[in-house]
Amino acid sequence: MQKWYPQIQPGKAPAFLRLLEAIEKDISSGTLASGTKLPTQRDLAERLGLSVGTVIKAYAEGQRRSLLIGHVGRGTFVAEQRQNSQSRGRVVDLSLNIPGPSILPKVLAGSTWTFPNEISDYVGYLSQSGVLDHRVQFARLLRETGFDTSPDNLVITNGALQGISLTLSAICQPKDKVFVEATTYHGMKSYAHFARLDLVGLPMDEEGLVPDAFEKAAASGAARVLFTMPTVQSSTAAIMGPARRQEIVRIARKHDILIIEDDAYGFLDQASVPLASLAPERTFYVNTLSKCLAPGLRLGMLIVPEQYIPRIHQAMRATCWMASPISSMIASEWIENGTAAKVRQSLIQEAKKRVKLASQILRPYVRAGHPTSFHVWLDLPSGSVEQVSARALQRGVITTPTSALLVDPTLISGLRISIGVPDRLEDLEWALRQLAGALEVSHEADMSII
Known part of the structure; x- marks a missing residue:
């Protein structure tokens, strides 16, 4: 053209x-x-x-x-001039992957929780790993969501992204290559660019990372680190089955590949066994409270293979010393008194309703992903993605820039739609129908070219 x-x-x-x-x-x-x-x-x-x-x-x-x-x-x-009147100034953001921002306030409104009296214990400089009592509660949360782990190797972080950055700074050097899925977590892309790491995108299918492609890449020796999201992948919502997980671990062991497992959405599928359970000696397990509780806490968890704990502590001291013990205290209280579990269950139920709604309205564009998710992936020709985004924006719907997620655009093309932010289902339904209209216009334009 x-x-x-x-x-x-x-x-x-x-x-x-x-x-x-x-x-x-x-x-x-x-x-x-x-x-x-x-x-x-x-x-x-x-x-x-x-x-x-x-x-x-x-x-x-x-x-x-x-x-x-x-x-x-x-x-x-x-x-698109003729559609200006359709939104009438109404704007709905489907770009931010924030599950149910109003759920925690609703749960707290029905509780008698008050700020703990022992706050004075947490106003100083404390351990790089976090307070032991807090790590015990964080490990309890992970066990409740399907990962049986100990607080001994757990480091409390300032969110998942810090867990990822600590790990990469501990095991990589500038200009190193890191294997990732063809479309990945935008925070990983941002940090890799900042740290001068080269990301190598690998092919994906309905279960996520393709083992044969990973085996071929690993055998080439191009990289010794894999970053992956095997449970409700952050772009496509793909989930690895048990056999696929075993195969990825086998390949990693065979070629001595270290694994960074981002399990931010693991609470949505508690039946899946984390890679860190299958290969604890080589897997850095990253999780966060941003998706299952509240992003404002700025807290995450990093489970570290024992031999790398000193290096991770050194990286923590060199950057921010520790995660906030006051935030950790609040989160620990919510885990212990059941608030976190109530929020988690509410999020799971809400996710099911929203995926069902999105699948109904956006059929046949929605790729089959996990039935409990706060985002869906639309498979689209590469030439129409930007046009669909522009038409959606004209109709009052903001979507995620494709460039923020794609690592290798030759391997996958599409649009991630985040369905968790709108508080009301009516607002989400309106936005999805506007997006469906943008998709239909784009499809008609493509057909006219044919």
Whole structure:
């Protein structure tokens, strides 16, 4: 498909207005269809011999006039004028993977919980691993969600991402390669870029990471670390079956690959056995309270193979010394008094309802994933993903930028839809129906090209 560039007419009007007039003319004539992604500001400026500032002003004025729509990290697109009235200013965010933000406040509203009196015990500098009593409670939470572990190798972290960064800083050097699924946790991508690590995306299927592809990559010696999410994968919601987990562990042992297992959504499938249970000697197990309790606690758990504990403690001391013992105290109280379990059960029930609703409205685009999840994956042709996102945004629905998740776009193409943030099911249903309309328009456009 030939790239579009406008034909600017000479005149006395400022250059940015003449550029905008050319864009508007091509929109009116149908040369620029709704959802078309425009060239980047720098690309267009260089092509037309204009300053970048001129193009920025033209694009900004186009957005003000509702001709264009821009999204950070995604680009500038032609707006869908005929659909402006459909959202009527209503906006629903389906980009943030935050399960049920209103559930914890509802549970606390019905409790008699008060701030513990022993807060004075936790205002100083304490152990890098966290207070032992708190680690006991965190280990209890993991046992309740299907992972029988000890507090001895448990380090309380400032969320899952710190657990991941501590592990990578302990076992990797800059320019090392790390195996990951073809689409992965955006925090992993961000940290890898910051730490100058190269991610190698591997093929996925309905169960997640494909063993044959992992075996081939591991045999090449390209990397000695695998980051994986075997339970409710953060993009596709795929879940590894028991045989697949055994095979991944076998390959890792055969080729001496260390595993970082992100089990943030493990509480949604408590029957699955973590890789850390199958290969504790080589698996760094990462979990978080952000998904099963509250992201505002900023707490996670890292289960460390015994030989790496000193290195992890050193990394913790060098970065932040410890996770907040006051937050840990609050979380421990909620685990002990049953608040965490009530929130978890409410989240599980809510997830089931939301996946069912999304599957009904977005069929046949939804990839089969876990029936209890706060996100679904839409399989889409690579050429239509950005257009669907732009059309959804014009209808008032914000989706996750594909670039935030994809590691190897040649292996998978699609869009993750997060269904946990809207408090009311009516709002979620409205957003999903708007998204379905955007998908239908995109499908019709694709068929017209055929």
